Amino acid sequence: MLSVDSSLDPLLKRPISLHRWLGNGDFQLLYRVVGKGTDILSRRNPGDKLDVIGPLGNGFSVSRKHGEPLLIAGGLGIAPVFGLAETLHSKTPPLLFYGARTAKEVLCIDQLQSLGINPIIATDDGTLGKKGNILNVLNKFITQNPKLKDQYAIYACGPEPMLKAVSTFAVKNNMKAFISLEKHMACGVGTCLGCVVNTTKGHKRVCKEGPVFPVEDIVW
Amino acid sequence: MAKKTPINLRVNLGKLKLKNPVMTASGTFGYGKEYSEFFDINKLGAIVVKGISLKPMKGNPSPRICETPSGMLNAIGLQNPGLKGFMKQQLPFLKTLKTKIIVNILGNSVDDYIELAEAMESVGVDAVELNVSCPNVKKGGIAFGTEPFAFEELITEVRKRVKVPLITKLSPNVTDIKQFAKIAEDSGSDMISLINTITGMSIDIRTRRPRIANITGGLSGPAIKPVAVRMVWECSRTVKIPIIGMGGIISPEDAIEFILAGASAVAVGTGNFINPAATIEIIKGIKSYMSTEGITSVNDLTGAMRCLKDRL
Numbered sequence: 001m002l003s004v005d006s007s008l009d010p011l012l013k014r015p016i017s018l019h020r021w022l023g024n025g026d027f028q029l030l031y032r033v034v035g036k037g038t039d040i041l042s043r044r045n046p047g048d049k050l051d052v053i054g055p056l057g058n059g060f061s062v063s064r065k066h067g068e069p070l071l072i073a074g075g076l077g078i079a080p081v082f083g084l085a086e087t088l089h090s091k092t093p094p095l096l097f098y099g100a101r102t103a104k105e106v107l108c109i110d111q112l113q114s115l116g117i118n119p120i121i122a123t124d125d126g127t128l129g130k131k132g133n134i135l136n137v138l139n140k141f142i143t144q145n146p147k148l149k150d151q152y153a154i155y156a157c158g159p160e161p162m163l164k165a166v167s168t169f170a171v172k173n174n175m176k177a178f179i180s181l182e183k184h185m186a187c188g189v190g191t192c193l194g195c196v197v198n199t200t201k202g203h204k205r206v207c208k209e210g211p212v213f214p215v216e217d218i219v220w
Numbered sequence: 221m222a223k224k225t226p227i228n229l230r231v232n233l234g235k236l237k238l239k240n241p242v243m244t245a246s247g248t249f250g251y252g253k254e255y256s257e258f259f260d261i262n263k264l265g266a267i268v269v270k271g272i273s274l275k276p277m278k279g280n281p282s283p284r285i286c287e288t289p290s291g292m293l294n295a296i297g298l299q300n301p302g303l304k305g306f307m308k309q310q311l312p313f314l315k316t317l318k319t320k321i322i323v324n325i326l327g328n329s330v331d332d333y334i335e336l337a338e339a340m341e342s343v344g345v346d347a348v349e350l351n352v353s354c355p356n357v358k359k360g361g362i363a364f365g366t367e368p369f370a371f372e373e374l375i376t377e378v379r380k381r382v383k384v385p386l387i388t389k390l391s392p393n394v395t396d397i398k399q400f401a402k403i404a405e406d407s408g409s410d411m412i413s414l415i416n417t418i419t420g421m422s423i424d425i426r427t428r429r430p431r432i433a434n435i436t437g438g439l440s441g442p443a444i445k446p447v448a449v450r451m452v453w454e455c456s457r458t459v460k461i462p463i464i465g466m467g468g469i470i471s472p473e474d475a476i477e478f479i480l481a482g483a484s485a486v487a488v489g490t491g492n493f494i495n496p497a498a499t500i501e502i503i504k505g506i507k508s509y510m511s512t513e514g515i516t517s518v519n520d521l522t523g524a525m526r527c528l529k530d531r532l
Binding site for chain 2: 184187188192
Protein backbone atom coordinates (compact mmCIF):
# COMPACT_ATOMS: atom_id res chain seq x y z
CA MET A 1 0.00 0.00 0.00
CA LEU A 2 1.48 3.27 -1.09
CA SER A 3 0.57 6.93 -0.49
CA VAL A 4 1.15 8.98 -3.60
CA ASP A 5 1.48 12.13 -1.49
CA SER A 6 0.36 13.45 1.88
CA SER A 7 -2.74 15.33 0.68
CA LEU A 8 -6.30 14.32 1.56
CA ASP A 9 -7.34 13.76 -2.04
CA PRO A 10 -6.65 11.07 -2.97
CA LEU A 11 -7.06 9.93 0.59
CA LEU A 12 -6.27 6.24 0.63
CA LYS A 13 -3.10 4.33 -0.05
CA ARG A 14 -2.93 2.51 -3.39
CA PRO A 15 -2.58 -1.26 -3.49
CA ILE A 16 0.28 -1.91 -5.91
CA SER A 17 1.88 -5.30 -6.45
CA LEU A 18 5.61 -5.80 -6.09
CA HIS A 19 7.30 -5.93 -9.45
CA ARG A 20 10.86 -6.78 -8.51
CA TRP A 21 12.34 -7.51 -5.12
CA LEU A 22 15.97 -6.42 -5.27
CA GLY A 23 17.05 -7.32 -1.77
CA ASN A 24 18.22 -5.07 1.09
CA GLY A 25 14.73 -3.59 1.24
CA ASP A 26 14.97 -2.28 -2.32
CA PHE A 27 12.12 -3.02 -4.66
CA GLN A 28 10.55 -1.85 -7.88
CA LEU A 29 6.92 -1.15 -8.66
CA LEU A 30 5.47 -1.11 -12.13
CA TYR A 31 2.24 0.81 -12.57
CA ARG A 32 0.17 2.47 -15.25
CA VAL A 33 -1.31 5.95 -14.90
CA VAL A 34 -5.03 5.25 -14.67
CA GLY A 35 -6.36 7.95 -12.36
CA LYS A 36 -5.54 10.83 -10.10
CA GLY A 37 -3.42 8.79 -7.68
CA THR A 38 -1.14 7.19 -10.24
CA ASP A 39 -0.93 10.51 -12.09
CA ILE A 40 0.41 12.22 -8.95
CA LEU A 41 2.77 9.30 -8.41
CA SER A 42 4.13 9.67 -11.93
CA ARG A 43 5.04 13.29 -11.18
CA ARG A 44 7.06 12.53 -8.08
CA ASN A 45 10.79 13.15 -8.41
CA PRO A 46 13.77 10.87 -7.94
CA GLY A 47 14.80 11.01 -4.30
CA ASP A 48 11.28 11.84 -3.06
CA LYS A 49 10.11 9.82 -0.08
CA LEU A 50 6.91 7.82 -0.30
CA ASP A 51 4.93 6.34 2.57
CA VAL A 52 4.64 2.60 1.93
CA ILE A 53 3.49 -0.34 4.03
CA GLY A 54 4.27 -3.84 2.88
CA PRO A 55 4.82 -6.36 1.59
CA LEU A 56 1.30 -7.42 2.53
CA GLY A 57 -0.65 -10.60 1.90
CA ASN A 58 0.63 -13.92 0.63
CA GLY A 59 2.19 -13.60 -2.85
CA PHE A 60 2.80 -16.44 -5.27
CA SER A 61 4.32 -19.51 -3.76
CA VAL A 62 5.56 -21.98 -6.33
CA SER A 63 5.70 -25.61 -5.37
CA ARG A 64 7.21 -28.01 -7.89
CA LYS A 65 4.88 -30.73 -6.62
CA HIS A 66 2.15 -29.04 -8.67
CA GLY A 67 4.33 -29.12 -11.79
CA GLU A 68 6.52 -26.69 -13.69
CA PRO A 69 5.25 -23.10 -13.73
CA LEU A 70 3.13 -21.88 -16.60
CA LEU A 71 2.75 -18.11 -16.20
CA ILE A 72 -0.09 -16.01 -17.58
CA ALA A 73 -0.05 -12.23 -17.54
CA GLY A 74 -2.79 -9.92 -18.74
CA GLY A 75 -1.99 -6.23 -19.18
CA LEU A 76 -0.25 -4.82 -16.15
CA GLY A 77 -0.53 -8.26 -14.56
CA ILE A 78 2.97 -8.63 -15.99
CA ALA A 79 4.24 -6.63 -12.99
CA PRO A 80 4.07 -9.41 -10.38
CA VAL A 81 4.31 -12.20 -12.98
CA PHE A 82 7.69 -10.86 -14.11
CA GLY A 83 8.79 -10.67 -10.48
CA LEU A 84 7.74 -14.27 -10.06
CA ALA A 85 9.57 -15.35 -13.24
CA GLU A 86 12.72 -13.69 -11.97
CA THR A 87 12.70 -15.61 -8.71
CA LEU A 88 12.02 -19.06 -10.15
CA HIS A 89 15.62 -20.01 -10.99
CA SER A 90 14.45 -22.93 -13.08
CA LYS A 91 16.69 -25.15 -15.12
CA THR A 92 14.32 -24.59 -17.98
CA PRO A 93 12.67 -21.18 -18.27
CA PRO A 94 8.95 -21.10 -17.47
CA LEU A 95 6.30 -20.85 -20.14
CA LEU A 96 4.77 -17.38 -20.26
CA PHE A 97 1.55 -16.43 -22.01
CA TYR A 98 1.19 -12.67 -22.11
CA GLY A 99 -1.87 -10.79 -23.36
CA ALA A 100 -2.23 -7.04 -23.77
CA ARG A 101 -4.45 -4.59 -25.61
CA THR A 102 -1.77 -3.36 -27.98
CA ALA A 103 1.97 -3.65 -28.71
CA LYS A 104 2.75 -0.45 -26.80
CA GLU A 105 1.37 -1.98 -23.63
CA VAL A 106 3.57 -5.06 -23.82
CA LEU A 107 6.27 -4.45 -21.23
CA CYS A 108 9.44 -6.07 -19.91
CA ILE A 109 10.18 -7.99 -23.12
CA ASP A 110 13.97 -7.39 -23.04
CA GLN A 111 14.17 -8.29 -19.38
CA LEU A 112 12.14 -11.44 -19.99
CA GLN A 113 14.44 -12.45 -22.80
CA SER A 114 17.48 -11.90 -20.63
CA LEU A 115 15.95 -14.46 -18.28
CA GLY A 116 15.71 -16.79 -21.26
CA ILE A 117 11.93 -16.43 -21.45
CA ASN A 118 10.35 -16.01 -24.84
CA PRO A 119 6.78 -15.11 -24.06
CA ILE A 120 3.90 -16.19 -26.25
CA ILE A 121 2.13 -12.91 -26.88
CA ALA A 122 -1.34 -11.93 -28.01
CA THR A 123 -2.70 -8.42 -28.43
CA ASP A 124 -6.32 -7.40 -28.91
CA ASP A 125 -5.43 -5.38 -32.02
CA GLY A 126 -2.83 -7.78 -33.38
CA THR A 127 -0.01 -5.22 -33.27
CA LEU A 128 2.24 -7.78 -31.56
CA GLY A 129 2.07 -11.57 -31.44
CA LYS A 130 -1.18 -13.30 -32.21
CA LYS A 131 -4.32 -11.21 -32.63
CA GLY A 132 -6.96 -11.80 -30.00
CA ASN A 133 -7.33 -13.24 -26.56
CA ILE A 134 -4.37 -14.87 -24.82
CA LEU A 135 -6.62 -17.57 -23.39
CA ASN A 136 -7.56 -18.69 -26.90
CA VAL A 137 -3.87 -18.96 -27.69
CA LEU A 138 -3.31 -20.99 -24.54
CA ASN A 139 -6.26 -23.21 -25.32
CA LYS A 140 -4.87 -24.02 -28.74
CA PHE A 141 -1.42 -24.61 -27.33
CA ILE A 142 -2.68 -27.09 -24.76
CA THR A 143 -4.93 -28.85 -27.29
CA GLN A 144 -1.86 -29.37 -29.49
CA ASN A 145 0.33 -30.44 -26.55
CA PRO A 146 -2.10 -32.27 -24.25
CA LYS A 147 0.71 -33.90 -22.27
CA LEU A 148 1.69 -30.50 -20.84
CA LYS A 149 -1.49 -30.48 -18.77
CA ASP A 150 0.05 -32.94 -16.35
CA GLN A 151 3.43 -31.26 -16.29
CA TYR A 152 2.47 -27.65 -15.58
CA ALA A 153 0.70 -25.56 -12.96
CA ILE A 154 -0.68 -22.11 -13.75
CA TYR A 155 0.24 -18.83 -12.03
CA ALA A 156 -1.69 -15.84 -13.37
CA CYS A 157 -2.31 -12.15 -12.82
CA GLY A 158 -4.43 -9.83 -14.91
CA PRO A 159 -7.87 -8.29 -15.21
CA GLU A 160 -10.73 -10.15 -13.54
CA PRO A 161 -12.40 -11.39 -16.75
CA MET A 162 -9.10 -12.95 -17.78
CA LEU A 163 -8.64 -14.59 -14.39
CA LYS A 164 -12.15 -15.97 -14.61
CA ALA A 165 -11.27 -17.45 -18.00
CA VAL A 166 -8.05 -18.88 -16.52
CA SER A 167 -10.14 -20.47 -13.83
CA THR A 168 -12.53 -22.05 -16.33
CA PHE A 169 -9.58 -23.23 -18.42
CA ALA A 170 -7.79 -24.79 -15.42
CA VAL A 171 -10.88 -26.59 -14.20
CA LYS A 172 -11.68 -27.90 -17.69
CA ASN A 173 -8.15 -29.21 -18.17
CA ASN A 174 -7.77 -30.41 -14.62
CA MET A 175 -4.74 -28.19 -14.02
CA LYS A 176 -3.68 -26.62 -10.74
CA ALA A 177 -3.90 -22.83 -10.98
CA PHE A 178 -3.19 -19.88 -8.71
CA ILE A 179 -4.44 -16.40 -9.51
CA SER A 180 -3.56 -13.02 -8.05
CA LEU A 181 -6.68 -10.88 -7.60
CA GLU A 182 -7.02 -7.13 -7.64
CA LYS A 183 -9.64 -5.25 -5.59
CA HIS A 184 -10.19 -1.78 -4.26
CA MET A 185 -8.69 -1.60 -0.79
CA ALA A 186 -8.80 0.91 2.02
CA CYS A 187 -6.50 -0.49 4.72
CA GLY A 188 -4.49 -3.26 3.05
CA VAL A 189 -4.00 -5.02 6.38
CA GLY A 190 -7.27 -6.89 6.87
CA THR A 191 -9.39 -4.60 8.99
CA CYS A 192 -11.74 -2.73 6.66
CA LEU A 193 -13.14 -5.84 4.90
CA GLY A 194 -13.48 -3.76 1.75
CA CYS A 195 -11.58 -6.10 -0.57
CA VAL A 196 -13.22 -9.45 0.10
CA VAL A 197 -13.72 -12.12 -2.52
CA ASN A 198 -16.34 -14.82 -2.36
CA THR A 199 -14.76 -18.24 -1.82
CA THR A 200 -15.89 -21.75 -1.02
CA LYS A 201 -14.88 -20.94 2.59
CA GLY A 202 -16.84 -17.67 2.75
CA HIS A 203 -15.58 -14.14 2.17
CA LYS A 204 -11.79 -13.89 2.20
CA ARG A 205 -9.75 -10.71 2.32
CA VAL A 206 -7.71 -10.18 -0.85
CA CYS A 207 -5.22 -8.06 1.12
CA LYS A 208 -4.65 -10.59 3.89
CA GLU A 209 -5.56 -14.15 2.83
CA GLY A 210 -4.74 -13.19 -0.78
CA PRO A 211 -4.09 -11.72 -3.21
CA VAL A 212 -3.15 -15.18 -4.54
CA PHE A 213 -5.81 -17.86 -4.34
CA PRO A 214 -6.10 -21.35 -5.82
CA VAL A 215 -8.78 -21.10 -8.50
CA GLU A 216 -10.86 -23.89 -7.02
CA ASP A 217 -11.48 -21.72 -3.93
CA ILE A 218 -13.02 -18.79 -5.81
CA VAL A 219 -16.77 -18.54 -6.27
CA TRP A 220 -17.21 -16.30 -9.33
CA MET B 221 14.36 26.17 35.90
CA ALA B 222 10.63 25.88 36.29
CA LYS B 223 9.38 22.45 37.21
CA LYS B 224 7.65 20.80 34.30
CA THR B 225 4.01 20.13 35.14
CA PRO B 226 3.04 16.59 34.29
CA ILE B 227 0.47 16.26 31.56
CA ASN B 228 -2.57 14.22 32.45
CA LEU B 229 -4.28 12.46 29.56
CA ARG B 230 -6.59 10.34 31.70
CA VAL B 231 -10.32 10.69 31.12
CA ASN B 232 -13.22 9.23 33.04
CA LEU B 233 -16.23 8.43 30.94
CA GLY B 234 -18.44 7.69 33.92
CA LYS B 235 -17.31 4.31 35.21
CA LEU B 236 -15.14 3.76 32.16
CA LYS B 237 -11.70 5.11 32.96
CA LEU B 238 -9.26 5.58 30.09
CA LYS B 239 -5.52 6.26 30.21
CA ASN B 240 -5.93 8.65 27.31
CA PRO B 241 -8.86 9.91 25.22
CA VAL B 242 -7.95 8.17 21.94
CA MET B 243 -9.79 5.06 20.85
CA THR B 244 -10.51 3.28 17.60
CA ALA B 245 -13.81 3.46 15.72
CA SER B 246 -15.71 0.23 15.30
CA GLY B 247 -15.22 -1.47 11.96
CA THR B 248 -11.86 0.11 11.25
CA PHE B 249 -9.62 -1.82 13.61
CA GLY B 250 -10.82 -5.40 13.24
CA TYR B 251 -10.38 -7.16 16.57
CA GLY B 252 -6.99 -5.61 17.27
CA LYS B 253 -4.63 -8.26 15.89
CA GLU B 254 -3.87 -6.69 12.53
CA TYR B 255 -2.68 -3.35 13.88
CA SER B 256 -0.79 -4.97 16.76
CA GLU B 257 1.79 -5.81 14.09
CA PHE B 258 2.35 -2.08 13.54
CA PHE B 259 2.47 -0.62 17.05
CA ASP B 260 1.83 -1.36 20.70
CA ILE B 261 -1.95 -1.19 20.77
CA ASN B 262 -1.87 -1.27 24.58
CA LYS B 263 -1.04 2.41 24.35
CA LEU B 264 -4.56 3.21 23.12
CA GLY B 265 -7.20 4.62 25.42
CA ALA B 266 -9.56 1.87 24.26
CA ILE B 267 -10.16 -0.45 21.36
CA VAL B 268 -13.64 -0.57 19.91
CA VAL B 269 -13.95 -3.75 17.91
CA LYS B 270 -15.90 -4.50 14.73
CA GLY B 271 -19.63 -4.95 15.36
CA ILE B 272 -20.83 -8.35 16.58
CA SER B 273 -24.22 -9.90 15.91
CA LEU B 274 -25.71 -13.06 17.42
CA LYS B 275 -25.24 -15.11 14.25
CA PRO B 276 -22.33 -14.76 11.82
CA MET B 277 -22.98 -12.30 8.97
CA LYS B 278 -21.54 -12.69 5.49
CA GLY B 279 -21.74 -9.01 4.63
CA ASN B 280 -22.48 -7.33 1.31
CA PRO B 281 -21.25 -8.29 -2.16
CA SER B 282 -18.26 -6.56 -3.79
CA PRO B 283 -17.37 -3.83 -4.55
CA ARG B 284 -17.82 -2.70 -0.98
CA ILE B 285 -15.80 0.49 -0.95
CA CYS B 286 -14.90 3.38 -3.18
CA GLU B 287 -12.85 6.49 -2.74
CA THR B 288 -14.45 9.93 -2.94
CA PRO B 289 -12.86 13.38 -2.54
CA SER B 290 -11.16 13.38 0.88
CA GLY B 291 -13.27 10.45 1.94
CA MET B 292 -14.56 7.00 1.17
CA LEU B 293 -17.86 5.21 0.89
CA ASN B 294 -18.29 1.78 2.39
CA ALA B 295 -21.03 -0.78 2.51
CA ILE B 296 -19.36 -3.74 4.18
CA GLY B 297 -22.67 -4.97 5.53
CA LEU B 298 -21.52 -5.84 9.05
CA GLN B 299 -19.58 -8.95 8.10
CA ASN B 300 -18.65 -10.57 11.41
CA PRO B 301 -18.08 -14.01 12.96
CA GLY B 302 -21.12 -13.81 15.26
CA LEU B 303 -21.18 -14.06 19.06
CA LYS B 304 -19.75 -17.59 19.30
CA GLY B 305 -17.07 -16.88 16.72
CA PHE B 306 -16.09 -13.72 18.56
CA MET B 307 -15.84 -15.49 21.91
CA LYS B 308 -13.72 -18.28 20.46
CA GLN B 309 -11.54 -16.54 17.86
CA GLN B 310 -11.18 -12.95 19.02
CA LEU B 311 -11.81 -12.56 22.74
CA PRO B 312 -8.78 -14.59 23.97
CA PHE B 313 -6.40 -12.17 22.22
CA LEU B 314 -8.35 -9.10 23.37
CA LYS B 315 -8.18 -10.40 26.95
CA THR B 316 -4.38 -10.27 26.86
CA LEU B 317 -4.36 -6.53 26.14
CA LYS B 318 -3.72 -3.82 28.69
CA THR B 319 -6.23 -1.37 27.29
CA LYS B 320 -9.98 -1.08 27.58
CA ILE B 321 -12.01 -3.30 25.29
CA ILE B 322 -15.30 -2.01 23.99
CA VAL B 323 -17.50 -4.30 21.94
CA ASN B 324 -19.87 -2.88 19.36
CA ILE B 325 -23.06 -4.97 19.15
CA LEU B 326 -25.92 -5.04 16.69
CA GLY B 327 -29.13 -6.94 16.26
CA ASN B 328 -32.50 -7.21 14.59
CA SER B 329 -34.51 -7.02 17.78
CA VAL B 330 -34.31 -5.69 21.33
CA ASP B 331 -33.82 -9.28 22.50
CA ASP B 332 -30.78 -9.68 20.23
CA TYR B 333 -29.16 -6.63 21.80
CA ILE B 334 -29.98 -7.81 25.32
CA GLU B 335 -28.49 -11.25 24.68
CA LEU B 336 -25.34 -9.74 23.21
CA ALA B 337 -24.94 -7.14 25.95
CA GLU B 338 -25.39 -9.78 28.68
CA ALA B 339 -22.88 -12.06 26.98
CA MET B 340 -20.33 -9.26 26.76
CA GLU B 341 -20.88 -8.25 30.36
CA SER B 342 -20.43 -11.84 31.50
CA VAL B 343 -16.99 -12.09 29.87
CA GLY B 344 -15.90 -8.81 31.39
CA VAL B 345 -15.58 -6.42 28.46
CA ASP B 346 -15.12 -2.84 29.64
CA ALA B 347 -18.05 -1.31 27.77
CA VAL B 348 -20.65 -2.12 25.13
CA GLU B 349 -21.40 0.15 22.22
CA LEU B 350 -24.92 -0.14 20.81
CA ASN B 351 -24.69 0.00 17.05
CA VAL B 352 -27.98 1.54 16.03
CA SER B 353 -26.64 3.48 13.13
CA CYS B 354 -25.15 1.26 10.47
CA PRO B 355 -26.65 2.53 7.22
CA ASN B 356 -25.68 -0.50 5.16
CA VAL B 357 -27.97 -3.33 6.13
CA LYS B 358 -31.63 -3.53 5.26
CA LYS B 359 -32.84 -4.95 8.54
CA GLY B 360 -31.93 -3.90 12.04
CA GLY B 361 -29.32 -1.45 13.19
CA ILE B 362 -30.30 1.81 11.62
CA ALA B 363 -34.02 1.25 12.26
CA PHE B 364 -33.29 1.67 15.97
CA GLY B 365 -31.11 4.69 15.35
CA THR B 366 -33.52 6.78 13.33
CA GLU B 367 -36.88 5.98 14.91
CA PRO B 368 -37.15 7.73 18.31
CA PHE B 369 -39.54 5.27 20.00
CA ALA B 370 -37.62 2.16 18.92
CA PHE B 371 -34.40 3.91 19.96
CA GLU B 372 -35.74 4.72 23.40
CA GLU B 373 -37.14 1.25 23.98
CA LEU B 374 -33.90 -0.43 22.95
CA ILE B 375 -31.67 1.56 25.28
CA THR B 376 -34.14 1.34 28.17
CA GLU B 377 -34.48 -2.43 27.89
CA VAL B 378 -30.76 -3.12 27.53
CA ARG B 379 -30.05 -0.77 30.44
CA LYS B 380 -32.41 -2.74 32.67
CA ARG B 381 -30.45 -5.92 32.05
CA VAL B 382 -26.78 -4.94 32.25
CA LYS B 383 -24.54 -2.80 34.45
CA VAL B 384 -21.66 -2.67 31.99
CA PRO B 385 -21.10 0.90 30.70
CA LEU B 386 -23.29 1.51 27.65
CA ILE B 387 -22.32 3.71 24.74
CA THR B 388 -24.97 4.55 22.16
CA LYS B 389 -23.55 5.29 18.73
CA LEU B 390 -25.63 7.93 17.00
CA SER B 391 -26.51 8.15 13.35
CA PRO B 392 -26.03 11.49 11.60
CA ASN B 393 -28.73 10.47 9.12
CA VAL B 394 -31.51 12.12 11.11
CA THR B 395 -33.07 15.57 11.05
CA ASP B 396 -32.02 16.48 14.57
CA ILE B 397 -29.28 14.48 16.24
CA LYS B 398 -29.75 16.37 19.53
CA GLN B 399 -33.11 14.68 19.94
CA PHE B 400 -31.46 11.25 19.87
CA ALA B 401 -28.66 12.36 22.19
CA LYS B 402 -31.26 13.44 24.74
CA ILE B 403 -33.26 10.22 24.46
CA ALA B 404 -30.05 8.20 24.90
CA GLU B 405 -29.23 10.12 28.07
CA ASP B 406 -32.75 9.87 29.46
CA SER B 407 -32.93 6.13 28.70
CA GLY B 408 -29.82 5.33 30.70
CA SER B 409 -27.01 5.33 28.18
CA ASP B 410 -23.76 6.17 30.00
CA MET B 411 -22.35 8.01 27.02
CA ILE B 412 -22.87 8.63 23.34
CA SER B 413 -20.51 8.26 20.41
CA LEU B 414 -20.93 10.17 17.18
CA ILE B 415 -20.99 10.29 14.29
CA ASN B 416 -21.44 7.09 12.35
CA THR B 417 -21.04 7.44 8.59
CA ILE B 418 -23.25 9.70 6.50
CA THR B 419 -25.25 7.90 3.82
CA GLY B 420 -23.96 8.70 0.36
CA MET B 421 -23.51 7.30 -3.11
CA SER B 422 -21.29 7.57 -6.14
CA ILE B 423 -21.81 6.56 -9.77
CA ASP B 424 -19.28 5.54 -12.41
CA ILE B 425 -20.56 7.62 -15.33
CA ARG B 426 -18.74 5.47 -17.90
CA THR B 427 -20.41 2.19 -16.90
CA ARG B 428 -23.43 4.00 -15.35
CA ARG B 429 -23.14 1.63 -12.43
CA PRO B 430 -23.09 2.59 -8.76
CA ARG B 431 -19.52 2.41 -7.54
CA ILE B 432 -20.44 0.11 -4.68
CA ALA B 433 -22.65 -2.97 -5.02
CA ASN B 434 -25.01 -1.88 -2.26
CA ILE B 435 -25.68 1.33 -4.29
CA THR B 436 -25.57 3.52 -1.18
CA GLY B 437 -22.88 3.44 1.46
CA GLY B 438 -21.56 5.30 4.45
CA LEU B 439 -19.29 8.27 3.83
CA SER B 440 -16.31 8.63 6.16
CA GLY B 441 -12.98 10.42 6.28
CA PRO B 442 -11.94 14.08 6.42
CA ALA B 443 -14.82 15.00 4.09
CA ILE B 444 -17.31 14.56 6.94
CA LYS B 445 -15.30 16.16 9.74
CA PRO B 446 -16.99 19.59 9.81
CA VAL B 447 -20.41 17.91 10.00
CA ALA B 448 -19.21 15.69 12.81
CA VAL B 449 -17.66 18.54 14.79
CA ARG B 450 -20.91 20.49 14.48
CA MET B 451 -22.97 17.54 15.68
CA VAL B 452 -20.65 16.91 18.65
CA TRP B 453 -20.97 20.58 19.58
CA GLU B 454 -24.77 20.47 19.33
CA CYS B 455 -25.01 17.30 21.41
CA SER B 456 -22.58 18.58 24.03
CA ARG B 457 -24.92 21.51 24.63
CA THR B 458 -27.85 19.15 24.99
CA VAL B 459 -26.64 16.32 27.25
CA LYS B 460 -24.45 15.94 30.32
CA ILE B 461 -23.22 12.40 29.59
CA PRO B 462 -19.75 12.12 28.04
CA ILE B 463 -19.39 12.25 24.28
CA ILE B 464 -16.98 10.23 22.18
CA GLY B 465 -16.38 12.28 19.04
CA MET B 466 -15.46 10.85 15.67
CA GLY B 467 -15.78 11.51 11.97
CA GLY B 468 -12.73 12.15 9.82
CA ILE B 469 -10.08 12.38 12.52
CA ILE B 470 -6.66 11.73 11.04
CA SER B 471 -4.41 14.15 12.95
CA PRO B 472 -3.94 15.46 16.50
CA GLU B 473 -5.39 18.80 15.34
CA ASP B 474 -8.57 17.05 14.21
CA ALA B 475 -8.88 15.26 17.55
CA ILE B 476 -8.39 18.50 19.49
CA GLU B 477 -11.13 20.16 17.43
CA PHE B 478 -13.59 17.49 18.54
CA ILE B 479 -12.52 17.84 22.16
CA LEU B 480 -12.89 21.63 22.05
CA ALA B 481 -16.36 21.12 20.55
CA GLY B 482 -17.34 19.08 23.59
CA ALA B 483 -16.01 15.53 23.21
CA SER B 484 -14.44 13.87 26.26
CA ALA B 485 -12.76 11.26 24.08
CA VAL B 486 -12.28 10.68 20.38
CA ALA B 487 -12.21 7.73 18.00
CA VAL B 488 -10.14 7.27 14.88
CA GLY B 489 -11.72 5.36 12.01
CA THR B 490 -10.76 5.89 8.39
CA GLY B 491 -7.57 7.52 9.73
CA ASN B 492 -6.28 4.05 10.64
CA PHE B 493 -6.42 3.05 6.98
CA ILE B 494 -4.43 6.07 5.86
CA ASN B 495 -1.82 5.68 8.57
CA PRO B 496 -1.76 2.54 10.73
CA ALA B 497 -0.03 4.52 13.49
CA ALA B 498 -2.49 7.45 13.34
CA THR B 499 -3.85 6.82 16.84
CA ILE B 500 -0.40 6.80 18.45
CA GLU B 501 0.60 9.97 16.64
CA ILE B 502 -2.64 11.61 17.77
CA ILE B 503 -1.96 10.74 21.42
CA LYS B 504 1.52 12.26 21.14
CA GLY B 505 0.19 15.31 19.32
CA ILE B 506 -2.49 16.02 21.93
CA LYS B 507 0.19 15.85 24.59
CA SER B 508 2.45 18.29 22.81
CA TYR B 509 -0.46 20.68 22.14
CA MET B 510 -1.30 20.64 25.85
CA SER B 511 2.30 21.28 26.72
CA THR B 512 2.48 24.25 24.32
CA GLU B 513 -0.83 25.63 25.57
CA GLY B 514 0.04 25.09 29.23
CA ILE B 515 -2.83 22.71 29.86
CA THR B 516 -2.28 19.98 32.41
CA SER B 517 -5.43 17.89 32.13
CA VAL B 518 -7.05 16.93 28.85
CA ASN B 519 -10.42 17.22 30.59
CA ASP B 520 -9.88 20.98 30.69
CA LEU B 521 -10.03 21.04 26.89
CA THR B 522 -13.44 19.41 26.65
CA GLY B 523 -15.89 22.01 25.42
CA ALA B 524 -13.26 24.73 25.77
CA MET B 525 -14.08 26.36 22.46
CA ARG B 526 -14.10 30.13 22.82
CA CYS B 527 -16.89 32.04 21.14
CA LEU B 528 -18.97 35.14 21.50
CA LYS B 529 -21.73 34.73 24.08
CA ASP B 530 -24.44 35.95 21.73
CA ARG B 531 -23.59 33.16 19.28
CA LEU B 532 -24.25 30.43 21.82
